[in-house]
Amino acid sequence: MVSVLHNSPDGEESTVEPAAYWALPNQLIPDQGNRRPISQDSDGISLEAARESEPLTLEQHTALLARRRLLAEQGDDPEATRRHHARGKLTARERIEQLLDADSFTELDLFAQHRATGFGMERSHPSGDGVVTGFGTVDGRSVVVFAHDARVRGGALGETFAAKIHQVLDLAESIGAPVIGLNDGGGARIQEGVAALAGFGGLFARNVRLSGVVPQISVVLGSCAGGAVYSPALTDFIFMTRDTANMFITGPDVVRSVTGEDVSQAELGGAQVHAERTGVASFLADDEETCLDEVRYLLSFLPSNNNEAPPVVASSDDPDRRCPELLRIVPPNERTPYDIRAVIEEIVDDGEYLEVQAHWARNIVCVLARFDGRVVGIVGNQPMVLAGVLDIDASEKAARFVRMCDAYNIPLVTLVDVPGFLPGVDQEHNAIIRRGAKLLYAYCEATVPRIQVILRKAFGGAYIVMDSKSIGSDLSFAWPVNQTAVMGAEGAANIIFRKELAAADDPDQLRAELTKKYSDALLHPYAAAERGHVDDVIDPADTRRMIVRGLAFLRTKRHVQQIRKHPNEPL
The missing domain is CATH 3.90.226.10 (2-enoyl-CoA Hydratase; Chain A, domain 1)
Structure with a gap:
């Protein structure tokens, strides 16, 4: 692990890990008047040059970049990852890896952070701000993808979070690529107030603008509550996992307090409810891996955009095959x-x-x-x-x-x-x-x-x-x-010949005759x-x-x- 030593205001030395190092005030960044020694990392890259008068080398900067990227990708809370896996859920990056072709994902805005300062937000600035965005391929065809990271503030959307999604949707529109959203979040980030709500508004507007232009696929793999539900609702298809996904505008607690109804999340807006009763879900999957494989299969039937035809595949099935069965x-x-x-x-x-x-x-x-x-x-x-x-x-x-x-x-x-x-x-x-x-x-x-x-x-x-x-x-x-x-013939005969049937001595026999007459003529x-x-x-x-x-x-x-x-x- 690379560590950075710097002199604190009281004259004592302290150790700062790479993510914190890059967040130090400008006056503590290496320059001609203020140097910090950096210890040798596990790869054997010696950064002792920082103790001397020379600035950090490109190799040393690259080592710090690699460490910072690793920290950003892994997250700073291993326990949150363990809990996530214990629920039978993959992390955002694991989901993307399952969805896309191997080694095809290019991430954007990895180091983006929120700018909120109130209600404790200033104490933590996780890289990526709780959403992973970028582009890759499925069966060699370009797609755009975003995935909520429920380990970061429950996957709730804030200003920076929304801006990252806005950017990839704009890119999808520009190049004509399908959009896949992996949803697992609790709605708007309360601490950011109207900025979070405006982020949702920008997302909804883009969903509508892209509708019928590029295929939009929403995959709900966990919670999707409040305003967050309307983005999937505006897309072409919604996938939900049977035991972990739910969608509702107001959750069970609010329903209970307002109406007195005692209902669980699954009963209120679980995957089975939306697959069987509401029609919100287009597809129901037993687990995440199956779900993401089905997304790939769906894409094989869809064009990349409205200016293209769907993919054509070679078929060994004779087009003139007769079907006596x-x-x-x-x-x-x-x-x-x-x-x-x-x-x-x-x-x-x-x-x-x-x-x-x-x-x-x-x-x-x-x-x-x-x-x-x-x-x-x-x-x-x-x-x-x-x-x-x-x-x-x-x-x-x-x-x-x-x-x-x-x-x-x-x-x-x-x-x-x-x-x-x-x-x-x-x-x-x-x-x-x-x-x-x-x-x-x-x-x-x-x-x-x-x-x-x-x-x-x-x-x-x-x-x-x-x-x-x-x-x-x-x-x-x-x-x-x-x-x-x-x-049908009998109903037609009853209406057309109602007077004759009413006057007949044997209406049943006459009805049968008239029904056959109508059927022979028109049916x-x-x-x-x-x-x-x-x-x-x-x-x-x-x-x-x-x-x-x-x-x-x-x-x-x-x-x-x-x-x-x-x-x-x-x-």
Whole structure:
């Protein structure tokens, strides 16, 4: 260890470690009138020259730099690191090392320190101020990263802390690189007052400015409370670890004091709550290592910025491969459930896909996958859950996914098997009209290539919303068992022929006859094909090859955007 000896004001010698040495007043820095001897360090670098008249050599300065850098990286509280590991959590730098390609991280502002002077802040000036920022690569592609260091004041954000994040976000915008934020902090630093709040404001403004420009990924690995929650909320994806992550605006103590509700952190804003009930979390991971590996996997589906296409990978899966297994997976009876994910697995490259928000609004499925090596976003109704109806949560989940795909040049494939919108007082009173319109708006707004495949049924307004040709789908294919209409045949017969049924001697027999009549006339795919509402009725086994061919044809699609300040969507 390098140590520096200097004469104190009372004439006695004292030892100062490198970090403190560089923080000494200017009059104590080596110069012609004031010299301090520096002991030989463990590497054998002799600094005895400082006892003589010569100034410190470059080698001696370099030795001090190395020691100071080491202290800054390790932190000055080994016990805090031990406690952090005991909770099953990695340190900020360990997380970055796990996330990025080996030896690719370049740290910025390592020696930055806070400037606060009140409430005990003047007693400690840790290098980096509690956040690690910089850039590196994932699979050879540039990314920007910041990681809260919860060992330093609980990872709370202050003025310098925020300025470091602001800088790397500005760099990400300039070069067009994705941003990954590793969140583990307790909100604003109370001791810094409004300066900390302003730091959050600058962060939020940048999150919005970068939205749709570069992918922004938030990873919550511990606490994310108060104002800190809004930065992840403004980003494209949120990862949370099952047992250690939580997000809430007001914590359990405040909730208890204001409302009297006794609730734990996990019950209030744990990862499982946000993955299953609120939809805040896009992905749920069992541990930090798995979580960070999943972030890398997600990035493999995303472009670096909105001016690029997503990465293309070589695929050994024949683009013309037929899928006869689909005839077994999907029952012809529209009332029999099946798992739409089995359909997706059958048609995409190598059966591989990444599901977004898998645990929330499970009546609709949103995945990233590939056809012929090219990334595609797939939206599909899930007959296994609520028969695949659209409700408030499903509409909002799919709308956000569609808009993300459109922002980052990811073509859309929509697999339709929908009986309609979910009826009920609860849905109506919770604004299904406005919130359901979000999905309609998202599809109508999307300019990427769009292909619709109707598998079995597509009824009412839900058919329109699920990317029908009438709202701009480029290509629409239907299976031969498909039924597309305002509603099912029996319901339609009951309405159209209600007078005849009321007067009939045998209404059940008449209803069956009229239901068949309506079904034969309108409830088959050829009725839609005859009117140009679907482009072709296809053999289900040809679904993959038709999607691949359609996407290849649409690859050069162009769209002229109307000039406007911004749309006024039904938020």
